[in-house]
Amino acid sequence: MKRKVAVSTLGCKLNFAESSAIAQQFVRNGFTEVSPYSSGVDVYVVNTCTVTEHSDKKCRNIIRRLHKINPDAVIAVTGCYATLKKAEIEAIEGVSFVLEQDRKGSVYARCMEVLEGSPCGISSAEHIFPAISYGERTRSFLKVQDGCDYFCTYCAIPYARGRSRSVPVDTLVSQATEIAGRGVKEIVLTGVNIGDYDGGLLPVLQTLEKVDGIERYRISSIEPNLLTDEMIDWIASGTKFQPHFHIPLQSGSDSVLKRMHRKYETALFASKIGYIRKKMGDVFFGIDVIAGFPGETDGEFDSEIAFLKEIRPAFLHIFPYSRRKGTLADKMEGHLPESVKTERVKRLESLSDALHEEYRLRFVGTRQEVLFEGRVKGGLMGGYTGNYLRVERPYIAEQIGQIVPVIY
Numbered sequence: 070m071k072r073k074v075a076v077s078t079l080g081c082k083l084n085f086a087e088s089s090a091i092a093q094q095f096v097r098n099g100f101t102e103v104s105p106y107s108s109g110v111d112v113y114v115v116n117t118c119t120v121t122e123h124s125d126k127k128c129r130n131i132i133r134r135l136h137k138i139n140p141d142a143v144i145a146v147t148g149c150y151a152t153l154k155k156a157e158i159e160a161i162e163g164v165s166f167v168l169e170q171d172r173k174g175s176v177y178a179r180c181m182e183v184l185e186g187s188p189c190g191i192s193s194a195e196h197i198f199p200a201i202s203y204g205e206r207t208r209s210f211l212k213v214q215d216g217c218d219y220f221c222t223y224c225a226i227p228y229a230r231g232r233s234r235s236v237p238v239d240t241l242v243s244q245a246t247e248i249a250g251r252g253v254k255e256i257v258l259t260g261v262n263i264g265d266y267d268g269g270l271l272p273v274l275q276t277l278e279k280v281d282g283i284e285r286y287r288i289s290s291i292e293p294n295l296l297t298d299e300m301i302d303w304i305a306s307g308t309k310f311q312p313h314f315h316i317p318l319q320s321g322s323d324s325v326l327k328r329m330h331r332k333y334e335t336a337l338f339a340s341k342i343g344y345i346r347k348k349m350g351d352v353f354f355g356i357d358v359i360a361g362f363p364g365e366t367d368g369e370f371d372s373e374i375a376f377l378k379e380i381r382p383a384f385l386h387i388f389p390y391s392r393r394k395g396t397l398a399d400k401m402e403g404h405l406p407e408s409v410k411t412e413r414v415k416r417l418e419s420l421s422d423a424l425h426e427e428y429r430l431r432f433v434g435t436r437q438e439v440l441f442e443g444r445v446k447g448g449l450m451g452g453y454t455g456n457y458l459r460v461e462r463p464y465i466a467e468q469i470g471q472i473v474p475v476i477y
Protein backbone atom coordinates (compact mmCIF):
# COMPACT_ATOMS: atom_id res chain seq x y z
CA MET A 70 0.00 0.00 0.00
CA LYS A 71 1.19 3.49 -0.83
CA ARG A 72 2.42 5.65 2.00
CA LYS A 73 0.43 8.81 2.68
CA VAL A 74 1.75 12.36 3.09
CA ALA A 75 -0.23 15.43 4.11
CA VAL A 76 1.10 18.98 3.94
CA SER A 77 -0.36 21.74 6.07
CA THR A 78 0.59 25.28 5.09
CA LEU A 79 0.24 28.66 6.74
CA GLY A 80 1.19 32.09 5.52
CA CYS A 81 2.17 33.56 2.19
CA LYS A 82 1.91 32.44 -1.45
CA LEU A 83 5.61 31.63 -1.38
CA ASN A 84 5.02 29.11 1.41
CA PHE A 85 2.18 27.56 -0.61
CA ALA A 86 4.42 27.24 -3.68
CA GLU A 87 7.14 25.62 -1.56
CA SER A 88 4.65 23.25 0.08
CA SER A 89 3.47 22.19 -3.32
CA ALA A 90 7.08 21.45 -4.33
CA ILE A 91 7.62 19.42 -1.11
CA ALA A 92 4.45 17.40 -1.78
CA GLN A 93 5.64 16.70 -5.33
CA GLN A 94 8.91 15.27 -3.99
CA PHE A 95 6.89 12.77 -1.93
CA VAL A 96 4.50 11.95 -4.78
CA ARG A 97 7.39 11.38 -7.20
CA ASN A 98 8.72 8.86 -4.71
CA GLY A 99 5.52 6.82 -4.47
CA PHE A 100 3.52 8.62 -1.76
CA THR A 101 -0.13 9.61 -2.11
CA GLU A 102 -0.93 13.15 -1.03
CA VAL A 103 -3.99 13.29 1.23
CA SER A 104 -5.81 15.85 3.36
CA PRO A 105 -4.25 16.47 6.79
CA TYR A 106 -7.41 15.21 8.43
CA SER A 107 -7.39 11.78 6.74
CA SER A 108 -6.71 8.60 8.68
CA GLY A 109 -3.53 6.54 8.28
CA VAL A 110 -1.25 9.45 7.34
CA ASP A 111 2.44 8.39 7.49
CA VAL A 112 4.06 11.82 7.20
CA TYR A 113 2.88 15.31 8.01
CA VAL A 114 4.78 18.33 6.80
CA VAL A 115 3.78 21.56 8.54
CA ASN A 116 5.09 24.62 6.68
CA THR A 117 4.85 27.41 9.24
CA CYS A 118 4.57 31.18 9.20
CA THR A 119 5.53 33.73 11.83
CA VAL A 120 4.15 36.94 10.42
CA THR A 121 2.09 37.55 13.58
CA GLU A 122 1.76 36.06 17.06
CA HIS A 123 -1.54 34.66 15.87
CA SER A 124 0.24 32.68 13.11
CA ASP A 125 2.63 31.16 15.68
CA LYS A 126 -0.30 30.04 17.81
CA LYS A 127 -2.14 28.62 14.80
CA CYS A 128 0.95 26.55 13.86
CA ARG A 129 1.23 25.11 17.37
CA ASN A 130 -2.48 24.22 17.39
CA ILE A 131 -2.27 22.52 14.00
CA ILE A 132 0.72 20.40 15.08
CA ARG A 133 -1.11 19.29 18.26
CA ARG A 134 -4.25 18.50 16.30
CA LEU A 135 -2.40 16.44 13.67
CA HIS A 136 -0.57 14.46 16.35
CA LYS A 137 -3.91 13.69 18.00
CA ILE A 138 -5.43 12.44 14.71
CA ASN A 139 -2.47 10.20 13.77
CA PRO A 140 -0.20 9.76 16.81
CA ASP A 141 2.23 7.47 14.94
CA ALA A 142 2.84 9.78 11.98
CA VAL A 143 6.15 11.52 11.39
CA ILE A 144 5.65 15.25 11.87
CA ALA A 145 8.19 17.43 10.05
CA VAL A 146 7.99 21.15 10.77
CA THR A 147 9.64 23.78 8.60
CA GLY A 148 9.14 27.40 7.52
CA CYS A 149 9.66 30.80 9.13
CA TYR A 150 8.29 30.07 12.61
CA ALA A 151 10.31 26.83 12.69
CA THR A 152 13.44 28.83 11.92
CA LEU A 153 12.97 31.48 14.56
CA LYS A 154 11.59 29.30 17.36
CA LYS A 155 13.10 25.88 16.71
CA ALA A 156 13.29 24.85 20.38
CA GLU A 157 9.73 25.96 21.07
CA ILE A 158 8.45 23.70 18.29
CA GLU A 159 10.73 20.78 19.12
CA ALA A 160 9.13 20.76 22.58
CA ILE A 161 5.65 20.09 21.16
CA GLU A 162 4.62 16.46 21.60
CA GLY A 163 4.69 14.47 18.37
CA VAL A 164 7.17 16.66 16.46
CA SER A 165 9.76 14.40 14.82
CA PHE A 166 12.13 17.12 13.66
CA VAL A 167 12.31 20.79 12.76
CA LEU A 168 14.09 22.02 9.63
CA GLU A 169 14.91 25.67 9.21
CA GLN A 170 13.82 27.67 6.21
CA ASP A 171 17.09 27.23 4.31
CA ARG A 172 16.82 23.45 4.68
CA LYS A 173 13.27 23.16 3.35
CA GLY A 174 14.56 21.33 0.29
CA SER A 175 15.71 18.48 2.57
CA VAL A 176 12.31 17.76 4.16
CA TYR A 177 11.64 14.68 2.06
CA ALA A 178 15.12 13.24 2.68
CA ARG A 179 14.88 13.80 6.45
CA CYS A 180 11.41 12.22 6.59
CA MET A 181 12.76 9.15 4.82
CA GLU A 182 15.61 8.97 7.33
CA VAL A 183 13.04 8.89 10.13
CA LEU A 184 10.74 6.41 8.36
CA GLU A 185 13.53 4.05 7.24
CA GLY A 186 15.63 4.52 10.34
CA SER A 187 18.83 5.24 8.43
CA PRO A 188 20.48 8.33 7.00
CA CYS A 189 19.85 8.69 3.29
CA GLY A 190 22.77 11.00 2.72
CA ILE A 191 20.93 14.14 1.68
CA SER A 192 21.24 16.55 4.53
CA SER A 193 23.11 19.58 3.30
CA ALA A 194 21.33 22.89 3.45
CA GLU A 195 20.02 23.96 0.08
CA HIS A 196 20.92 27.41 -1.07
CA ILE A 197 17.55 28.05 -2.65
CA PHE A 198 14.66 25.70 -3.09
CA PRO A 199 12.87 26.22 -6.42
CA ALA A 200 9.13 25.82 -6.05
CA ILE A 201 5.98 25.84 -8.12
CA SER A 202 2.42 25.37 -6.90
CA TYR A 203 0.25 23.02 -8.93
CA GLY A 204 -2.84 23.07 -6.70
CA GLU A 205 -4.95 24.96 -9.20
CA ARG A 206 -5.56 23.96 -12.79
CA THR A 207 -5.54 27.46 -14.15
CA ARG A 208 -2.99 29.40 -12.11
CA SER A 209 0.41 28.49 -10.67
CA PHE A 210 2.69 30.32 -8.26
CA LEU A 211 6.31 30.35 -9.36
CA LYS A 212 8.98 31.24 -6.82
CA VAL A 213 11.59 33.53 -8.35
CA GLN A 214 13.38 34.83 -5.27
CA ASP A 215 13.74 34.17 -1.55
CA GLY A 216 14.96 36.11 1.48
CA CYS A 217 15.33 39.83 2.04
CA ASP A 218 18.13 42.30 2.82
CA TYR A 219 15.87 45.19 3.81
CA PHE A 220 15.39 44.61 7.56
CA CYS A 221 12.28 46.74 7.98
CA THR A 222 12.01 47.33 11.72
CA TYR A 223 8.75 45.37 12.21
CA CYS A 224 9.66 42.33 10.11
CA ALA A 225 11.16 39.00 11.17
CA ILE A 226 11.34 37.57 7.65
CA PRO A 227 15.03 38.41 6.96
CA TYR A 228 15.93 36.49 10.15
CA ALA A 229 13.77 33.51 9.12
CA ARG A 230 14.39 33.32 5.38
CA GLY A 231 17.86 34.79 5.23
CA ARG A 232 19.48 37.10 2.71
CA SER A 233 18.04 37.81 -0.72
CA ARG A 234 18.85 35.21 -3.39
CA SER A 235 17.36 34.43 -6.76
CA VAL A 236 16.32 31.36 -8.73
CA PRO A 237 18.40 31.30 -11.96
CA VAL A 238 16.52 32.46 -15.06
CA ASP A 239 17.01 29.20 -16.96
CA THR A 240 15.43 27.27 -14.04
CA LEU A 241 12.49 29.69 -14.13
CA VAL A 242 12.05 29.25 -17.85
CA SER A 243 12.02 25.46 -17.61
CA GLN A 244 9.56 25.63 -14.70
CA ALA A 245 7.28 28.02 -16.60
CA THR A 246 7.47 25.72 -19.64
CA GLU A 247 6.52 22.77 -17.43
CA ILE A 248 3.59 24.75 -16.01
CA ALA A 249 2.43 25.64 -19.55
CA GLY A 250 2.70 21.94 -20.49
CA ARG A 251 0.10 21.18 -17.82
CA GLY A 252 -2.35 23.53 -19.50
CA VAL A 253 -2.06 26.24 -16.85
CA LYS A 254 -2.55 29.69 -18.39
CA GLU A 255 -1.56 32.07 -15.60
CA ILE A 256 1.59 32.37 -13.49
CA VAL A 257 1.93 34.51 -10.38
CA LEU A 258 5.58 35.29 -9.68
CA THR A 259 6.27 35.03 -5.95
CA GLY A 260 9.16 35.84 -3.66
CA VAL A 261 9.87 37.72 -0.45
CA ASN A 262 11.33 40.78 -2.16
CA ILE A 263 10.97 40.02 -5.88
CA GLY A 264 12.12 43.41 -7.07
CA ASP A 265 15.51 42.73 -5.51
CA TYR A 266 16.15 39.93 -8.03
CA ASP A 267 19.88 39.55 -8.55
CA GLY A 268 20.82 41.49 -11.70
CA GLY A 269 17.38 43.14 -11.96
CA LEU A 270 13.85 41.80 -12.36
CA LEU A 271 13.04 43.29 -15.76
CA PRO A 272 15.20 40.88 -17.83
CA VAL A 273 13.50 37.98 -16.01
CA LEU A 274 10.04 39.30 -16.86
CA GLN A 275 11.10 39.79 -20.48
CA THR A 276 12.43 36.23 -20.69
CA LEU A 277 9.38 34.64 -19.07
CA GLU A 278 7.10 36.62 -21.38
CA LYS A 279 8.41 34.49 -24.26
CA VAL A 280 7.33 31.14 -22.76
CA ASP A 281 4.67 29.67 -25.06
CA GLY A 282 1.35 28.68 -23.55
CA ILE A 283 1.38 31.09 -20.60
CA GLU A 284 -1.12 33.83 -21.38
CA ARG A 285 -1.07 35.85 -18.18
CA TYR A 286 1.48 36.85 -15.58
CA ARG A 287 1.08 38.71 -12.29
CA ILE A 288 3.72 39.80 -9.78
CA SER A 289 2.58 38.79 -6.29
CA SER A 290 4.03 41.91 -4.62
CA ILE A 291 6.81 44.38 -5.36
CA GLU A 292 8.45 47.07 -3.23
CA PRO A 293 7.60 50.53 -4.63
CA ASN A 294 11.23 51.69 -4.79
CA LEU A 295 12.08 48.67 -6.97
CA LEU A 296 9.22 49.18 -9.41
CA THR A 297 11.20 51.12 -11.99
CA ASP A 298 9.78 53.37 -14.70
CA GLU A 299 11.57 51.18 -17.24
CA MET A 300 9.70 48.13 -15.90
CA ILE A 301 6.38 49.98 -15.95
CA ASP A 302 7.02 51.19 -19.53
CA TRP A 303 7.75 47.64 -20.63
CA ILE A 304 4.73 46.09 -18.85
CA ALA A 305 2.54 48.81 -20.37
CA SER A 306 3.75 48.05 -23.88
CA GLY A 307 1.20 45.23 -24.33
CA THR A 308 2.80 42.34 -22.45
CA LYS A 309 1.23 39.33 -20.75
CA PHE A 310 1.61 41.13 -17.40
CA GLN A 311 -1.86 42.04 -16.23
CA PRO A 312 -3.08 45.50 -15.13
CA HIS A 313 -2.85 44.48 -11.48
CA PHE A 314 -0.18 45.62 -9.03
CA HIS A 315 0.24 44.57 -5.42
CA ILE A 316 2.49 47.11 -3.70
CA PRO A 317 3.28 47.29 0.02
CA LEU A 318 2.81 50.79 1.42
CA GLN A 319 2.68 49.83 5.14
CA SER A 320 2.06 53.39 6.29
CA GLY A 321 0.74 56.53 4.67
CA SER A 322 2.70 58.74 7.08
CA ASP A 323 6.31 59.68 6.27
CA SER A 324 7.33 59.75 9.93
CA VAL A 325 6.02 56.20 10.45
CA LEU A 326 7.69 55.01 7.22
CA LYS A 327 10.95 56.37 8.57
CA ARG A 328 10.56 54.48 11.85
CA MET A 329 9.74 51.36 9.85
CA HIS A 330 13.02 51.83 7.88
CA ARG A 331 11.08 51.66 4.63
CA LYS A 332 13.07 52.82 1.62
CA TYR A 333 10.65 55.44 0.25
CA GLU A 334 8.36 58.25 1.27
CA THR A 335 4.71 58.73 0.38
CA ALA A 336 5.67 61.12 -2.46
CA LEU A 337 7.58 58.36 -4.26
CA PHE A 338 4.72 55.92 -3.70
CA ALA A 339 2.19 58.39 -5.11
CA SER A 340 4.41 59.12 -8.10
CA LYS A 341 4.65 55.38 -8.95
CA ILE A 342 0.87 55.03 -8.77
CA GLY A 343 0.46 58.13 -10.93
CA TYR A 344 2.99 56.92 -13.51
CA ILE A 345 1.36 53.48 -13.79
CA ARG A 346 -2.07 55.07 -14.26
CA LYS A 347 -0.68 57.42 -16.91
CA LYS A 348 0.83 54.48 -18.82
CA MET A 349 -1.79 51.77 -18.20
CA GLY A 350 -5.04 53.48 -17.23
CA ASP A 351 -7.34 52.29 -14.47
CA VAL A 352 -5.33 49.33 -13.13
CA PHE A 353 -6.09 47.40 -9.94
CA PHE A 354 -3.85 48.43 -7.04
CA GLY A 355 -3.81 46.17 -3.97
CA ILE A 356 -1.89 47.84 -1.17
CA ASP A 357 -0.56 46.46 2.14
CA VAL A 358 -0.93 48.58 5.26
CA ILE A 359 0.01 47.95 8.89
CA ALA A 360 -2.32 49.41 11.52
CA GLY A 361 -0.95 50.53 14.88
CA PHE A 362 2.84 50.54 14.42
CA PRO A 363 4.54 51.50 17.74
CA GLY A 364 4.09 55.18 18.46
CA GLU A 365 1.65 55.75 15.57
CA THR A 366 -0.25 58.84 16.69
CA ASP A 367 -3.83 59.76 15.80
CA GLY A 368 -2.38 62.45 13.54
CA GLU A 369 -0.11 59.97 11.72
CA PHE A 370 -3.00 57.58 11.25
CA ASP A 371 -5.24 60.38 9.96
CA SER A 372 -2.58 61.36 7.44
CA GLU A 373 -2.47 57.73 6.28
CA ILE A 374 -6.23 57.76 5.71
CA ALA A 375 -5.92 61.05 3.81
CA PHE A 376 -3.09 59.63 1.68
CA LEU A 377 -5.08 56.50 0.85
CA LYS A 378 -8.08 58.60 -0.13
CA GLU A 379 -5.80 60.59 -2.41
CA ILE A 380 -4.21 57.61 -4.22
CA ARG A 381 -7.44 55.52 -4.21
CA PRO A 382 -6.22 51.92 -4.51
CA ALA A 383 -8.76 49.21 -5.37
CA PHE A 384 -8.11 47.16 -2.25
CA LEU A 385 -6.23 47.26 1.07
CA HIS A 386 -4.53 44.24 2.64
CA ILE A 387 -4.65 45.24 6.29
CA PHE A 388 -2.45 43.81 9.05
CA PRO A 389 -2.62 44.90 12.69
CA TYR A 390 0.95 45.48 13.93
CA SER A 391 2.22 42.36 15.69
CA ARG A 392 5.34 42.28 17.90
CA ARG A 393 8.10 40.03 16.56
CA LYS A 394 10.94 39.21 18.94
CA GLY A 395 14.39 40.24 17.73
CA THR A 396 13.11 43.08 15.56
CA LEU A 397 13.92 46.74 16.21
CA ALA A 398 10.24 47.72 16.42
CA ASP A 399 9.72 45.25 19.25
CA LYS A 400 12.09 47.31 21.38
CA MET A 401 10.56 50.67 20.45
CA GLU A 402 8.57 52.80 22.86
CA GLY A 403 4.87 53.41 22.45
CA HIS A 404 3.31 50.03 21.72
CA LEU A 405 -0.39 50.66 21.23
CA PRO A 406 -3.19 48.87 23.05
CA GLU A 407 -5.00 46.17 21.07
CA SER A 408 -8.20 48.22 21.23
CA VAL A 409 -6.54 51.09 19.31
CA LYS A 410 -5.16 48.70 16.67
CA THR A 411 -8.57 47.05 16.29
CA GLU A 412 -10.26 50.42 15.86
CA ARG A 413 -7.73 51.45 13.18
CA VAL A 414 -8.11 48.12 11.38
CA LYS A 415 -11.87 48.69 11.27
CA ARG A 416 -11.46 52.18 9.81
CA LEU A 417 -9.10 50.83 7.16
CA GLU A 418 -11.47 47.96 6.38
CA SER A 419 -14.39 50.25 5.77
CA LEU A 420 -12.21 52.49 3.58
CA SER A 421 -11.06 49.41 1.63
CA ASP A 422 -14.67 48.25 1.10
CA ALA A 423 -15.65 51.68 -0.22
CA LEU A 424 -12.59 51.93 -2.50
CA HIS A 425 -13.14 48.44 -3.88
CA GLU A 426 -16.78 49.12 -4.64
CA GLU A 427 -15.90 52.44 -6.29
CA TYR A 428 -13.28 50.68 -8.45
CA ARG A 429 -15.55 47.78 -9.34
CA LEU A 430 -18.46 49.98 -10.38
CA ARG A 431 -16.28 51.76 -12.95
CA PHE A 432 -16.14 48.49 -14.92
CA VAL A 433 -19.80 47.47 -14.85
CA GLY A 434 -21.01 47.00 -18.42
CA THR A 435 -17.47 46.82 -19.89
CA ARG A 436 -16.09 43.88 -21.86
CA GLN A 437 -13.57 41.91 -19.82
CA GLU A 438 -11.59 38.72 -20.30
CA VAL A 439 -12.02 36.23 -17.48
CA LEU A 440 -9.91 33.17 -16.74
CA PHE A 441 -12.44 30.80 -15.16
CA GLU A 442 -10.83 28.73 -12.44
CA GLY A 443 -13.45 26.27 -11.29
CA ARG A 444 -16.88 25.49 -9.93
CA VAL A 445 -18.18 27.53 -7.01
CA LYS A 446 -21.38 27.29 -4.95
CA GLY A 447 -24.82 27.62 -6.53
CA GLY A 448 -24.05 26.00 -9.89
CA LEU A 449 -21.61 28.80 -10.77
CA MET A 450 -18.00 29.04 -11.91
CA GLY A 451 -15.63 31.77 -10.77
CA GLY A 452 -12.57 33.53 -12.12
CA TYR A 453 -10.75 36.83 -12.44
CA THR A 454 -10.48 39.55 -15.03
CA GLY A 455 -7.03 40.80 -16.00
CA ASN A 456 -7.49 43.64 -13.51
CA TYR A 457 -8.37 41.18 -10.78
CA LEU A 458 -12.13 41.64 -10.53
CA ARG A 459 -13.97 38.54 -9.42
CA VAL A 460 -16.57 37.25 -11.86
CA GLU A 461 -19.07 34.40 -11.40
CA ARG A 462 -21.20 32.93 -14.17
CA PRO A 463 -23.34 29.78 -14.65
CA TYR A 464 -21.02 26.75 -14.76
CA ILE A 465 -19.89 25.58 -18.21
CA ALA A 466 -17.34 22.76 -17.96
CA GLU A 467 -15.59 23.62 -21.27
CA GLN A 468 -14.87 27.17 -20.10
CA ILE A 469 -12.83 26.13 -17.03
CA GLY A 470 -9.20 27.00 -17.60
CA GLN A 471 -10.13 29.20 -20.57
CA ILE A 472 -9.99 32.95 -21.01
CA VAL A 473 -13.51 33.96 -21.92
CA PRO A 474 -14.86 37.41 -22.89
CA VAL A 475 -17.71 38.59 -20.65
CA ILE A 476 -19.63 41.79 -20.05
CA TYR A 477 -18.79 42.67 -16.44
Ligand code: SF4
Nearest residue numbers: 217219220221224226
Ligand atom coordinates in the same frame (compact mmCIF):
# COMPACT_ATOMS: atom_id res chain seq x y z
S1 SF4 B 1 10.95 44.32 2.48
FE1 SF4 B 1 10.72 44.68 4.68
S2 SF4 B 1 8.70 43.84 5.13
FE2 SF4 B 1 9.29 42.97 3.16
S3 SF4 B 1 10.27 41.02 3.71
FE3 SF4 B 1 11.89 42.55 3.55
S4 SF4 B 1 12.16 43.25 5.65
FE4 SF4 B 1 10.19 42.22 5.57
